[in-house]
Amino acid sequence: MTEAEFEALRAFLKARSGLSLSADKRYLVESRLGSVCSRFKIESLSHLVREIRSGRSSALEKATVEAMTTNETFFFRDKAPFDLFQDVLLPKYLKERAASRRLRIWCAAASTGQEPYSLAMLLKEAAARMAGWQVEIIASDISTEVLEKAKAGFYNQFEVQRGLPARLLVKYFAQVGDQWQISPEIRSMVDFRYLNLIEDFSRLGTFDIVYCRNVLIYFDAALKADVLRRIANTMAPDGSLLLGASETILGVTDALTLDAAHRGLYTKTSGAGAPRMLASAVR
Incomplete structure (x- = not known):
């Protein structure tokens, strides 16, 4: 994934979910979106970004946003x-x-x-x-x-x-x-x-x-x-x-x-x- 592709992904996530990823969070993107690539049979993050930019798959867009959402929670959290x-x-x-x-x-x-x-x-x-x-x-x-x-x-x-x-x-x-x-x-x-x-x-x-x-x-x-x-x-x-x-x-x-x-x-x-x-x- 090139720097331009990473920036495009950051812009997409912010526009769709409000998630504001800093430039040093590339590792987070790579670790979380690998499973999305596997699920949609996409060979790399570069291809994933291209598919998102094409707008052909709303399911892929949704899965990408959900994969980047933090879901840490537990009962009576912080008491x-x-x-x-x-x-x-x-x-x-x-x-x-x-x-x-x-x-x-x-x-x-x-x-x-x-x-x-x-x-x-x-x-x-x-x-x-x-x-x-x-x-x-x-x-x-x-x-x-x-x-x-x-x-x-x-x-x-x-x-x-x-x-x-x-x-x-x-x-x-x-x-x-x-x-x-x-x-x-x-x-x-x-x-x-x-x-x-x-x-x-x-x-x-x-x-x-x-x-x-x-x-x-x-x-x-x-x-x-x-x-x-x-x-x-x-x-x-x-x-x-x-x-x-x-x-x-x-x-x-x-x-x-x-x-x-x-x-x-x-x-x-x-x-x-x-x-x-x-x-x-x-x-």
């Missing part, structure tokens, strides 16, 4: 965002949405489903407090392959050992051969949908809580600002956004305000731009 949901956000919205008894949650870039399923299990654990509530969890991703895995809800031993408490494994999973499948009850709580964050997602409606963790780090500054602005537009006036531990809005957008009491939590900026802090516990 703090889920403690925050359980101890701060859920009590807050149970109080503030008591009249409507409705709660909408969006997990963007949900990958193979461990994040939304973790939230679904926490909601099920809080069932005694949520009688009569209508809760919707929408989980989206750009990869149809990982969405199919997420919908099926099968995980191997390694996957269920990463962050998932043993009591929840026993309570909400059934062993099927050498796999574990999450219960139909939990699967039914999550609506998985294909969605590309660089495209319009206003049709999803308004959300009380948005999880968009560990995906914006792959976008350049301009696209990151655009996606954050549009996420803010989907949030209720008192909505909450959770980003990854290494992500920040500092110098990126003023549409959101950091909640000073909770790392990784952001609220929608009011007209005056003043921050609104959540109580540490609202019970």
Whole structure:
């Protein structure tokens, strides 16, 4: 693959997925796209780039984007965002949405489903407090392959050992051969949908809580600002956004305000731009 072909591939990936690959990531491209070449019987990365540029195969284009998408995730990843949901956000919205008894949650870039399923299990654990509530969890991703895995809800031993408490494994999973499948009850709580964050997602409606963790780090500054602005537009006036531990809005957008009491939590900026802090516990 020549330098010009690599640059063409970088431009293609950015245009289709927002993925901004630096010039030193050539090794990553070579390691991940070899399997795509094998699958489509393409003899080299140079030929793969030429096929993509020809526009003859949408299936090849899709497979190339999916191969370059990072799908690292696990149950209750980083723990703090889920403690925050359980101890701060859920009590807050149970109080503030008591009249409507409705709660909408969006997990963007949900990958193979461990994040939304973790939230679904926490909601099920809080069932005694949520009688009569209508809760919707929408989980989206750009990869149809990982969405199919997420919908099926099968995980191997390694996957269920990463962050998932043993009591929840026993309570909400059934062993099927050498796999574990999450219960139909939990699967039914999550609506998985294909969605590309660089495209319009206003049709999803308004959300009380948005999880968009560990995906914006792959976008350049301009696209990151655009996606954050549009996420803010989907949030209720008192909505909450959770980003990854290494992500920040500092110098990126003023549409959101950091909640000073909770790392990784952001609220929608009011007209005056003043921050609104959540109580540490609202019970």
